[in-house]
Amino acid sequence: MSLVPMRQILDEAAKGGYGVGAFNVNNMEQIQAIMQAAHDTASPVIIQASRGALKYSKMIYLKKLMEAAAEEFPHIPVAMHLDHGNSIATLKEAIDLGFTSVMMDGSLAEDGKTPNTYEQNVAITKQAVELAHPLGVTVEGELGCLGGIEDGHGAGLSDEEVASHLTDPAQAEDFVAKTGLDALAVAIGTSHGAYKSGRKDPKTGEILPPALAMERIHEIHKRMPNCHMVMHGSSSVPKELVDLINQYGGKMPGTFGIPISEIQDGIKHGVRKINVDTDSRLAITGAIRKVFVEHPEKFDPRDYLKPAREAAYHVYVDRMKAFGQAGHAGDYKQMTLEDMKKVYGR
Numbered sequence: 001m002s003l004v005p006m007r008q009i010l011d012e013a014a015k016g017g018y019g020v021g022a023f024n025v026n027n028m029e030q031i032q033a034i035m036q037a038a039h040d041t042a043s044p045v046i047i048q049a050s051r052g053a054l055k056y057s058k059m060i061y062l063k064k065l066m067e068a069a070a071e072e073f074p075h076i077p078v079a080m081h082l083d084h085g086n087s088i089a090t091l092k093e094a095i096d097l098g099f100t101s102v103m104m105d106g107s108l109a110e111d112g113k114t115p116n117t118y119e120q121n122v123a124i125t126k127q128a129v130e131l132a133h134p135l136g137v138t139v140e141g142e143l144g145c146l147g148g149i150e151d152g153h154g155a156g157l158s159d160e161e162v163a164s165h166l167t168d169p170a171q172a173e174d175f176v177a178k179t180g181l182d183a184l185a186v187a188i189g190t191s192h193g194a195y196k197s198g199r200k201d202p203k204t205g206e207i208l209p210p211a212l213a214m215e216r217i218h219e220i221h222k223r224m225p226n227c228h229m230v231m232h233g234s235s236s237v238p239k240e241l242v243d244l245i246n247q248y249g250g251k252m253p254g255t256f257g258i259p260i261s262e263i264q265d266g267i268k269h270g271v272r273k274i275n276v277d278t279d280s281r282l283a284i285t286g287a288i289r290k291v292f293v294e295h296p297e298k299f300d301p302r303d304y305l306k307p308a309r310e311a312a313y314h315v316y317v318d319r320m321k322a323f324g325q326a327g328h329a330g331d332y333k334q335m336t337l338e339d340m341k342k343v344y345g346r
């Protein structure tokens with residue numbers, strides 16, 4: 001079976017009232033872990049690659065691995081998505097490679113750092129839709145800027161700046177109407193990476209959970225009940241994964257993630273795609289550190305990549321169950337890009 005347009009996966013998720021995890025990948029082990037988890041939980045799934053991932057894996061390798069995934073598990077609807085595309089040229093490259101969905105992150109300029117103006121964002125996102133839809137490819141856009149400084153995607157904003165860059169619901173309505181996109185990434189105070197909280201209790205110095213503007217999601221859903229929203233920076237950064245890393249020689253103090261309960265609240269209010277990368281990275285790192293410390297004599301990469309793949313698998317299974325996509329793989333007949341071209345052409 002071929003890769004499915006992401007739009008179909010999101011439309012079906014909206015019908016069923018569930019969310020779908022979009023998991024970032026860089027290598028074979030992550031792809032295999034996701035597919036095994038999707039198979040074991042009967043979940044439709046979105047696999048995504050950042051520009052960094054495409055550079056790391058040299059594009060063609062990821063493409064072939066994704067084709068292998070779809071071939072091994074033909075009963076699992078799986079979309080291949082470009083995460084944080086920064087220019088029309090990057091989108092073209094991904095589409096040529098066979099991606100069934102692309103993100104045009106027009107919230108930031110091509111450098112991935114400087115916030116764009118609203119007008120610039122509308123113009124480039126519209127251009128992305130004009131390129132992708134005639135080919136049956138799904139488009140995700142972003143309005144507002146994520147926080148986050150350590151991964152080069154967020155604009156590296158302070159708390160006050162983050163607040164001023166949250167998605168404005170009235171503007172979101174205008175943005176969706178003007179661009180015709182399929183999925184809207186919203187900025188509600190999440191950020192990429194394992195350090196999602198810049199907040200400290202002034203009295204105790206204790207790190208507090210990130211402040212999330214969930215009411216913005218509620219309001220956007222009220223205004224546009226059919227709009228598929230995307231939550232970026234949605235790793236939960238579970239304490240046990242971080243503890244394992246630290247137990248085996250890591251140094252990751254002060255981490256914080258997004259509580260699953262907040263994501264589930266988002267799903268009740270129109271969030272259909274949930275981006276998770278960091279949790280898989282944490283699981284893999286902890287598993288590898290454990291083998292290195294407990295078995296310093298080992299040097300066969302399979303001795304640590306196998307437990308790493310298993311640890312990531314458990315994260316994916318947990319998220320698929322928590323987001324509600326589990327059990328829905330067989331709900332519908334998978335569409336192709338050709339089918340989707342006709343839908344967009346209507």
Ligand code: G3H
Nearest residue numbers: 024050052053153192277
């Ligand atoms: O968008 C953020 C993802 O976690 C991808 O990160 O650019 O390090 O691959 P990356």
Ligand code: 13P
Nearest residue numbers: 193233234235275277278
């Ligand atoms: P996390 O860093 O929270 O996993 O977010 C990933 C993401 O949003 C990818 O676009």
Ligand code: ZN
Nearest residue numbers: 192232233275
């Ligand atoms: Zn992101």
